[in-house]
Amino acid sequence: MSLPLAEINKGLDKLNLVKGGIGRGTNGNAIVVEGISKNFRIPKEKKLTVFEHLAGLVGRGTSSYDEFMALQDVSFAVKHGETFGVIGPNGCGKSTLLKVLAGVLYPDSGRVEINGKIAPFLELGVGFQPELSARDNVYLYGAIMGLTHKEVDQRYDEIMEFSELQRFENMKLRNFSSGMYVRLAFATAIQTNPDVMLVDEVLSVGDESFQKKCSDKIDEIRKAGKTILLVSHSLATVRSLCSRCMLMNRGQVVALGETEGVLAEYERMRGAGT
Numbered sequence: 381m382s383l384p385l386a387e388i389n390k391g392l393d394k395l396n397l398v399k400g401g402i403g404r405g406t407n408g409n410a411i412v413v414e415g416i417s418k419n420f421r422i423p424k425e426k427k428l429t430v431f432e433h434l435a436g437l438v439g440r441g442t443s444s445y446d447e448f449m450a451l452q453d454v455s456f457a458v459k460h461g462e463t464f465g466v467i468g469p470n471g472c473g474k475s476t477l478l479k480v481l482a483g484v485l486y487p488d489s490g491r492v493e494i495n496g497k498i499a500p501f502l503e504l505g506v507g508f509q510p511e512l513s514a515r516d517n518v519y520l521y522g523a524i525m526g527l528t529h530k531e532v533d534q535r536y537d538e539i540m541e542f543s544e545l546q547r548f549e550n551m552k553l554r555n556f557s558s559g560m561y562v563r564l565a566f567a568t569a570i571q572t573n574p575d576v577m578l579v580d581e582v583l584s585v586g587d588e589s590f591q592k593k594c595s596d597k598i599d600e601i602r603k604a605g606k607t608i609l610l611v612s613h614s615l616a617t618v619r620s621l622c623s624r625c626m627l628m629n630r631g632q633v634v635a636l637g638e639t640e641g642v643l644a645e646y647e648r649m650r651g652a653g654t
């Protein structure tokens with residue numbers, strides 16, 4: 381995905397997200413989500429031939445979409461400094477939820493409040509531009525995240541070193557592999573000093589040593605008191621990093637609380653095949 385962060389920030393504005401002002405009137409919460417629902421429209425049929433297309437035109441006015449509720453009345457809050465996990469089976473709505481929090485998708489109803497500077501780290505480097513070089517993308521991302529040119533200068537070497545992509549700094553991103561993309565995105569995002577990080581499965585990308593570096597970094601950010609919302613299929617990761625988590629199924633919250641209890645509920649759900 382390469383949605384410019386400027387667009388995301390516009391989205392955040394539209395959602396009336398509170399940015400900055402940590403701790404003021406937020407009840408200690410970095411993220412507040414109230415009753416979010418998101419409906420997708422899925423085309424019912426595919427018109428393959430001219431005849432079918434014309435027939436479709438004749439049939440205009442009848443609905444050719446199915447409605448799919450990807451999120452249904454989702455509510456939760458994450459405290460400042462908390463690392464909060466979101467787990468659940470494939471297709472339960474985790475990524476959709478993160479996109480709504482990041483302002484990439486608008487919810488059909490409900491309210492999102494983010495207190496602090498947010499760094500959405502979703503899929504492959506949100507905010508990156510494939511036609512620019514790795515170097516230009518780092519500067520662009522930094523600028524959008526509020527860093528001055530000088531501040532990016534100071535962090536640039538560290539970003540490239542962390543991503544292990546020094547040799548490719550002048551290469552256009554469109555020639556990067558997905559693993560390289562993720563390395564650069566993660567290395568850049570962590571240098572923008574966010575208050576709230578949204579992390580989607582970063583720990584499942586790249587080789588083992590890079591995964592270990594990322595998980596150590598997330599641990600460091602966590603210990604520095606930042607807020608992290610972590611989506612992961614790895615229950616071991618959730619167990620080691622998150623004191624609380626939320627289990628989703630079919631777009632709904634089915635359990636929320638202490639990690640051990642929620643993981644036990646997930647095991648029970650999987651055992652029951654629901």
Ligand SMILES: Nc1ncnc2c1ncn2[C@@H]1O[C@H](COP(=O)(O)OP(=O)(O)OP(=O)(O)O)[C@@H](O)[C@H]1O
Nearest residue numbers: 420421422448450469470471472473474475476477
């Ligand atoms: N743009 C879209 N249009 C239609 N349906 C969508 C769209 N995006 C997601 N969905 C559907 O919404 C549901 C939730 O998807 P989502 O990607 O949020 O799940 P997930 O829990 O992150 O899954 P996974 O663990 O496999 O990544 C899925 O059934 C998916 O097919």
